[in-house]
Amino acid sequence: MSMMTVSRKWMFAPVLLAALAGGCVTTPNGGPRTTQASRSPQMQQAQALAVGAAAQAGPARKAQDEQIDRLLAQLDNATLARDTAALPQGDPLYNHAGRALLLRGLPLPRPFDRSAWKFDAGNRPAADRDGYRPPVRLAVLLPLSGSLATAAAPVRDGLLAGYFAETRAKPEVQFYDTATGVTAAYERAVAEGNDFVIGPLGRDEVTTVFSRPSLPVPVLALNRGDVPPPAGNASFSLTPEDEGVAAAEWLLARKATRVLVVGGEDDSQRRATLALRERLGERGAVVVDVVGSATTDYASHAQKGVDGMFLAIRGPAARAVMARFSLAGLTGKPVVATSQLLSGTGNAAEDAALDGIAFPAETWSTQGIHGLPSATAAAALLPSAQGPAARLFAFGHDAWQLTAYLERLASSADGRIQGATGTLRIDGFGNVQRTPAWSTFRGGIVVPL
Numbered sequence: 001m002s003m004m005t006v007s008r009k010w011m012f013a014p015v016l017l018a019a020l021a022g023g024c025v026t027t028p029n030g031g032p033r034t035t036q037a038s039r040s041p042q043m044q045q046a047q048a049l050a051v052g053a054a055a056q057a058g059p060a061r062k063a064q065d066e067q068i069d070r071l072l073a074q075l076d077n078a079t080l081a082r083d084t085a086a087l088p089q090g091d092p093l094y095n096h097a098g099r100a101l102l103l104r105g106l107p108l109p110r111p112f113d114r115s116a117w118k119f120d121a122g123n124r125p126a127a128d129r130d131g132y133r134p135p136v137r138l139a140v141l142l143p144l145s146g147s148l149a150t151a152a153a154p155v156r157d158g159l160l161a162g163y164f165a166e167t168r169a170k171p172e173v174q175f176y177d178t179a180t181g182v183t184a185a186y187e188r189a190v191a192e193g194n195d196f197v198i199g200p201l202g203r204d205e206v207t208t209v210f211s212r213p214s215l216p217v218p219v220l221a222l223n224r225g226d227v228p229p230p231a232g233n234a235s236f237s238l239t240p241e242d243e244g245v246a247a248a249e250w251l252l253a254r255k256a257t258r259v260l261v262v263g264g265e266d267d268s269q270r271r272a273t274l275a276l277r278e279r280l281g282e283r284g285a286v287v288v289d290v291v292g293s294a295t296t297d298y299a300s301h302a303q304k305g306v307d308g309m310f311l312a313i314r315g316p317a318a319r320a321v322m323a324r325f326s327l328a329g330l331t332g333k334p335v336v337a338t339s340q341l342l343s344g345t346g347n348a349a350e351d352a353a354l355d356g357i358a359f360p361a362e363t364w365s366t367q368g369i370h371g372l373p374s375a376t377a378a379a380a381l382l383p384s385a386q387g388p389a390a391r392l393f394a395f396g397h398d399a400w401q402l403t404a405y406l407e408r409l410a411s412s413a414d415g416r417i418q419g420a421t422g423t424l425r426i427d428g429f430g431n432v433q434r435t436p437a438w439s440t441f442r443g444g445i446v447v448p449l
Contacts, residue, residue: 039083043072047091050096069099084097102435114411128168131407136171138194140174142199143178148201155395162371171196194217221234224431235430237432240275260308261290262292273312299328309325366446397419422436
């Protein structure tokens with residue numbers, strides 16, 4: 001098993017070494033407390049399920065949690081906020097309801113209940129005033145060889161960019177190759193005295209790690225597994241499902257309840273479409289049709305009362321689709337896409353056809369963030385920060401930030417990091433919730449919304 005050690009003298013791209021500190025953690029006040037109110041039937045059902053779910057684990061717990069989420073998704077924003085605020089302190093439903101609020105961009109009435117999930121910073125030095133409290137020895141589990149090494153490279157380089165940009169005390173970092181087995185990599189990281197682990201990256205690998213009887217060294221996994229994070233551990237991901245849910249919430253916020261989907265056939269596109277359909281259905285909306293990008297006439301679909309569109313396709317296909325939407329009389333209706341919309345773009349004259357489409361983007365690429373060079377400058381120096389890899393580069397940067405600020409996020413009322421991939425929070429179950437930086441095209445140029 002290969003291992004790479006990063007000391008403070010280890011040299012990296014000069015532009016990254018010269019960067020300043022990354023995002024900080026703030027703790028804005030949540031919404032006002034509400035008095036005990038008559039709760040909706042969905043909230044009452046969810047509350048009964050939450051009591052039983054607290055005693056479960058593994059796949060059974062995950063299935064129960066999903067059923068609770070479906071019930072909460074049926075509530076409108078005002079009812080969800082009111083009923084959540086009315087839950088008593090320590091109610092097992094509060095963490096579920098709080099997560100539902102975060103997904104809709106709504107404030108928490110009070111901090112998450114950390115009695116079941118809490119983060120222990122161990123023997124780390126005391127935190128700085130902004131909450132910065134990194135580990136003493138950091139292990140990073142990534143596939144450094146084999147077929148997944150290409151995907152891991154931008155994650156690694158983005159993490160190192162954030163690491164070297166930090167001017168305060170930093171841990172020694174060791175990289176462990178998971179290509180020869182994630183279990184062996186984790187056990188070696190434990191045996192060699194690391195006090196925190198970032199990774200692994202693969203979904204199956206995360207499930208393997210989170211299914212262990214015990215995790216003596218806490219983990220920030222870089223994907224969602226089939227089981228939730230055990231107490232004291234966390235997961236962070238950029239999944240197509242997250243984009244589908246975010247797109248559904250974006251459409252619902254604009255009163256779109258009858259949605260036409262134009263989807264592609266790759267795995268990410270299908271997963272995003274499925275997540276969007278499920279979330280819309282939970283919220284009382286409907287996908288009227290799902291068609292491919294080769295569809296030439298959308299008039300028959302428009303006649304079904306379509307009031308919003310979702311695109312799970314790449315930029316070149318989307319340009320043609322938008323022209324066909326116009327011919328079908330769908331102009332002026334809200335259109336949202338996945339981040340794959342950016343693939344195959346870059347010519348402003350051609351991309352003007354995409355004007356007005358909303359899509360989730362990285363804060364770093366559209367607005368820049370303190371502590372990193374611009375996305376353009378990084379791409380000029382590092383292949384791992386170019387094109388689609390830039391998203392994983394930003395993801396790696398945020399993984400480092402989460403490592404250093406995890407305790408503050410877990411102990412604060414709606415604590416957050418303004419990260420390279422968006423605004424990051426952690427829910428009551430150890431899942432990092434990401435609010436993307438929505439962007440659009442204007443005159444063929446990507447601009448933040």
